Amino acid sequence: MNKRLLLISSNSSDRGGGERYLIYLTKGLRLLDCEVHVLLSTASYMDNWAKLLIIEGAHVHRKNLLGLRSRPLRFVQSIVDQNQQLEIAKSCQQISPDAILVNQQYDEDGLDYVAGALMSQVAPVGGIIHMPMTAHKHQRLLGNFRGKLLRKWYKKHPYSLILVSKDSQKEFENYYSYPRPTKVVNHGCEFSEIITSHPSLPSKWSEPLPxxxxxxxxxxxxxxxxxxxxxxxxxxxxxxxxxxxxxxxxxxxxxxxxxxxxxxxxxxxxxxxxxxxxxxxxxxxxxxxxxxxxxxxxxxxxxxxxxxxxxxxxxxxxxxxxxxxxxxxxxxxxxxxxxxxxxxxxxxxxxxxxxxxxxxxxxxxxxxxxxxxxxxxxxxxxxx
Missing domain, CATH: 3.40.50.2000 (Glycogen Phosphorylase B;)
Structure with missing residues (x-):
C-alpha cells in the first residue's frame, strides 16, 4: 500500500452529498493504491454509508460519536466536548494513518472532529469544507456572536483546509483571516455506463418535446x-x-x-x-x-x-x-x-x-x- 488515509465523516445525513463525496474519494484513493480507513458514527442513519464504503475497500470504524445535528447548542457544544475529542484522538492513534481528513461540510461542522484529530498528534490533519455558509451568517440567529467564536477557533486550530470550488474559497477567506493559505480541490465523480432499466415516464408524453x-x-x-x-x-x-x-x-x-x-x-x-x-x-x-x-x-x-x-x-x-x-x-x-x-x-x-x-x-x-x-x-x- 502507498499511503494510509483516515477519513472522518461529519455524520450528517443518510442522503447527503457530503458522505457520497467520501465514497468517491475512497474509490479514488484506492485507485492510487492507498489504504483507506473511515471513522463513522454508530448512528443507524450511517449504516448504509458504512456498507458502501466497505464495498469500495475501506476499513470502517464505528464509534458512538455525536454529529452536529444531534447537538442542541450546535458547534458551541462540540468545541467544548472534551470527551468526544479525546475519543477521536484515541481512534486516530490506534489507526496511525499517514494523514487525516475531516469531512466538515461547512464552517461550523466537524470542529470537535478536527480538534480531536489535531490532539492525536499522529499525522497531518486536513479538513474539507463544501459550503462555507459565511456569506449571510450575520443575518442568521446570533450570527455575529457565532462568527466571533468561530474566528477565534480557526485561528487557534490551523490545519490544511480544503475548499471544493474557487467561489467557496473566496467566500471563506472573505470572512476568516485563516492562519495559512487554503487550497481548492474540485470534486471527482464516476461516469460509468448506466446499467438500469429505462425509466418510466407518463404515457401521455408521446409527443417529442424538450x-x-x-x-x-x-x-x-x-x-x-x-x-x-x-x-x-x-x-x-x-x-x-x-x-x-x-x-x-x-x-x-x-x-x-x-x-x-x-x-x-x-x-x-x-x-x-x-x-x-x-x-x-x-x-x-x-x-x-x-x-x-x-x-x-x-x-x-x-x-x-x-x-x-x-x-x-x-x-x-x-x-x-x-x-x-x-x-x-x-x-x-x-x-x-x-x-x-x-x-x-x-x-x-x-x-x-x-x-x-x-x-x-x-x-x-x-x-x-x-x-x-x-x-x-x-x-x-x-x-x-
Missing part, C-alpha cells in the same frame, strides 16, 4: 420554486417543454400543489425517491439547478459529464464546472425571467450544445475524475 429536469432532494436550499416559476415563464413566452423532477423531500407537497394549480396538464412529472435516479438522466435534454447555495454539486458534475446541457444559477461551483463545459449555462441572476430566458436560449441552441458536449465530454470526465481528485487531495495534505 425535457427539463432536476435530480436531488426537494429541500429549500435547492430553490425548486424558482425552477418551476422560470419554466412556467417560458411557457408564457410560447416555449413548449416538459418538466421532470426526480426525487423527493419535505418540499414535495407544496411543489406538487403549485404545479397542479398553475402548470398545463401532462407537462410535468415528479418521480418520487429513486434508488437509481441516474437512470432518468438519459431522458433529459436540459439539466436545471436553481439552488440558493452549493459548494460544487456532484449532481451537476454527473449530468454535465454525461453530456447533458445544463442551466444553473450562479451558486458556488457553477463557474468551476462551466469553465470545463461550454454546454453549461449560468443565468445572470436568480429571477424567473433571467433563468427562464437562459432556458429558452438553451432550448433554441440544443443541437449545438449537445454537439459541444459530445466534443468536450472526454476532457470533462478526465478533469473531474476520481484519480485527479484523490491525487490533489494527497498534495493538499502534504503527503503526495
Amino acid at each position: 425535457i427539463i429536469g432536476f435530480s436531488g432532494q426537494f429541500v429549500l436550499q435547492k430553490n425548486l420554486q424558482l425552477l418551476i416559476d422560470a419554466w412556467l415563464w417560458t411557457i408564457k413566452q410560447g416555449m413548449r417543454s416538459r418538466l421532470l423532477l426526480i426525487g423527493d423531500g419535505p418540499e414535495r407537497q407544496n411543489l406538487d400543489k403549485y404545479l397542479r394549480e398553475n402548470a398545463p396538464e401532462n407537462t410535468w412529472y415528479i418521480t418520487g425517491w429513486q434508488e437509481h435516479p441516474e437512470a432518468y438522466l438519459s431522458v433529459l435534454d436540459i439539466y436545471a439547478m436553481t439552488s440558493h447555495f452549493e459548494g460544487l454539486p456532484l449532481a451537476l458534475i454527473e449530468a454535465a459529464g454525461r453530456g447533458i446541457p445544463a442551466v444553473v444559477t450562479n451558486f458556488n461551483g457553477a463557474s468551476d464546472i462551466a469553465e470545463h463545459a461550454l454546454w453549461v449555462s449560468v443565468a445572470t441572476d436568480a429571477s424567473p425571467e433571467s433563468f427562464g430566458n437562459t432556458l429558452i436560449n438553451s432550448i433554441n441552441q440544443l443541437s449545438w450544445l449537445k454537439q459541444q458536449a459530445t466534443n468536450g465530454q472526454q476532457d470533462f470526465q478526465k478533469y473531474f475524475s476520481l484519480q485527479r481528485m484523490a491525487s490533489e487531495t494527497l498534495v493538499a495534505l502534504g503527503i503526495a
